[in-house]
Amino acid sequence: MKILPSEITPYKNYLNRRKFIKSSIATSLVLGASSGIQANHVSNQNIYNNQLDENDSLNSFEEITTYNNFYEFGMGKTDPAENSGDFKPKPWSISLEGLINNPQVLDLEKLLRNVTIEDRVYRLRCVEAWSMVIPWQGFPLAEIIKMADPLSSAKFIQFVTVFRPEEMPGQKRKLLPWPYVEGLRMDEAMHPLTILSTGLYGHDLLNQSGAPLRLVVPWKYGFKSIKSISSIRFVDKQPDATWSMLAPSEYGFYSNVNNLVDHPRWSQGTERRIGEFKRRKTMMYNGYEEEVGHLYKGMDLRKYY
Amino acid sequence: MISTQLFKKIKPLIFFAIFLPSLFWSYQFINGALGVNPIEKLMDNMGEMALRLIVLTLFISSLSEFKKFRFLIEVRRMIGLFAFFYVTCHFLIYIALDHFFDMTFIIKDIIKRPFITFGFISFIFLIPLAITSPKIILKKLGFKVWKKIHYLIYPAAILSSVHFYMLVRANKIEPAIYIFLILVLLVYRLYCKIIYPQLVR
Numbered sequence: 136m137k138i139l140p141s142e143i144t145p146y147k148n149y150l151n152r153r154k155f156i157k158s159s160i161a162t163s164l165v166l167g168a169s170s171g172i173q174a175n176h177v178s179n180q181n182i183y184n185n186q187l188d189e190n191d192s193l194n195s196f197e198e199i200t201t202y203n204n205f206y207e208f209g210m211g212k213t214d215p216a217e218n219s220g221d222f223k224p225k226p227w228s229i230s231l232e233g234l235i236n237n238p239q240v241l242d243l244e245k246l247l248r249n250v251t252i253e254d255r256v257y258r259l260r261c262v263e264a265w266s267m268v269i270p271w272q273g274f275p276l277a278e279i280i281k282m283a284d285p286l287s288s289a290k291f292i293q294f295v296t297v298f299r300p301e302e303m304p305g306q307k308r309k310l311l312p313w314p315y316v317e318g319l320r321m322d323e324a325m326h327p328l329t330i331l332s333t334g335l336y337g338h339d340l341l342n343q344s345g346a347p348l349r350l351v352v353p354w355k356y357g358f359k360s361i362k363s364i365s366s367i368r369f370v371d372k373q374p375d376a377t378w379s380m381l382a383p384s385e386y387g388f389y390s391n392v393n394n395l396v397d398h399p400r401w402s403q404g405t406e407r408r409i410g411e412f413k414r415r416k417t418m419m420y421n422g423y424e425e426e427v428g429h430l431y432k433g434m435d436l437r438k439y440y
Numbered sequence: 441m442i443s444t445q446l447f448k449k450i451k452p453l454i455f456f457a458i459f460l461p462s463l464f465w466s467y468q469f470i471n472g473a474l475g476v477n478p479i480e481k482l483m484d485n486m487g488e489m490a491l492r493l494i495v496l497t498l499f500i501s502s503l504s505e506f507k508k509f510r511f512l513i514e515v516r517r518m519i520g521l522f523a524f525f526y527v528t529c530h531f532l533i534y535i536a537l538d539h540f541f542d543m544t545f546i547i548k549d550i551i552k553r554p555f556i557t558f559g560f561i562s563f564i565f566l567i568p569l570a571i572t573s574p575k576i577i578l579k580k581l582g583f584k585v586w587k588k589i590h591y592l593i594y595p596a597a598i599l600s601s602v603h604f605y606m607l608v609r610a611n612k613i614e615p616a617i618y619i620f621l622i623l624v625l626l627v628y629r630l631y632c633k634i635i636y637p638q639l640v641r
Contacts (some may be wrong), residue, residue: 153579193491197476198476200474201475201476202475202477206610210609210610210611212477213475263609265477265480281563285488308611309611310610310611311611362610374588380608397552399553399554400553401547401553402545402549402552403555404545405481407477407480407538407641409476409477412537412540413542414538414539
């Protein structure tokens with residue numbers, strides 16, 4: 136079986152795609168002098184490799200961008216890559232709403248001038264028991280929260296995906312109640328691991344990956360990392376989250392990766408890393424227990440799954 | 441109208457048409473052309489094909505009662521055996537490729553997860569049907585006993601379509617169609633075999 140030429144040499148694979156990727160040197164040179172509407176992504180393989188945890192290797196650009204759950208573009212894993220061509224991620228704005236001192240509509244281009252784009256290599260674990268390792272570029276969600284200046288009554292944040300049925304064919308059908316919504320507790324949202332991503336592999340996010348701006352919360356199942364965010368609402372009560380509303384017994388609000396609490400359909404004890412033959416053992420909090428375990432101290436994780 | 445004789449001639453073609461997908465997918469699997477999660481894809485393809493063939497045999501059973509479609513009965517056994525072939529592939533992929541013979545895990549999975557339990561029971565129900573498919577065994581058992589065994593196709597069909605229904609996360613229209621078709625065919629069968637004879641008596 137021909138598994139993974141990409142897994143052995145992901146960089147080679149990546150280089151092949153350089154025609155769509157700004158050269159890393161050129162990008163470094165123009166960094167700071169914001170040229171386009173999007174962030175300037177530095178693509179540097181050494182940075183990615185330095186951030187890789189032991190036993191992990193990067194998934195290829197192709198793997199990451201052709202196997203997606205993004206029902207706005209269809210339910211199949213390859214649908215998002217195939218059906219997202221009409222989606223226009225620029226220009227883009229995000230509205231900050233709710234219990235904050237600075238409600239505003241942020242222009243993404245302007246926003247990106249005021250943040251530093253960082254590289255973050257994270258494992259992504261889907262609730263369907265598959266996983267990937269992805270070199271994201273983005274900035275901490277905390278930066279936007281600071282701009283919003285939440286009131287002390289704001290305990291949770293809700294995120295909303297854009298609703299554009301003309302550009303997102305899946306939204307023409309009632310696959311899910313649209314728009315897709317997700318949420319985090321304030322301390323989860325402020326956690327330094329939580330980022331808003333604008334790119335991966337040094338390339339602006341492709342539409343199927345949630346262009347132009349998506350959440351990445353690496354210790355939670357992938358569906359929490361909402362894509363193509365159009366608004367961020369600060370609220371005082373635990374907000375609705377799409378999957379959790381749809382099947383509360385299957386998807387909890389927290390949805391932290393937990394190898395000990397099984398989903399009724401998938402054992403969460405193991406996972407298939409895309410590109411690998413044998414399953415891996417799933418790690419508590421997707422391997423980020425040291426960083427995030429304290430957030431859930433004293434909570435019954437069987438009740439708050 | 442197609443005669444049984446003519447239909448027998450094209451039977452080999454039907455054989456290959458149904459066998460071909462498994463060869464094609466295996467070829468794609470070996471050549472890395474089944475996407476980035478090839479094990480899942482191969483398993484899904486085989487399973488869905490099996491379900492389609494099961495529904496097809498049920499259609500044939502009902503249709504072939506009509507004179508016009510009597511010829512269809514010629515391929516029912518073959519299609520039934522192919523359904524079993526695809527289910528077996530689906531099951532073996534689950535054991536060997538998906539879980540790499542991790543039997544403690546697999547047994548736990550079968551017991552704990554209702555959708556896998558249903559799929560597994562459906563597979564078990566199909567085994568006696570496959571075993572009793574040769575004509576010699578039919579003769580040995582007698583038609584009445586043989587037929588009773590083969591009623592197992594209905595619970596097997598229902599369980600496998602429910603297995604598919606439970607697997608799908610949202611928009612369950614496609615698996616619901618399979619369940620609907622199977623129930624319609626089952627009700628029609630019950631009507632013809634039990635209710636109607638009592639009405640005319």
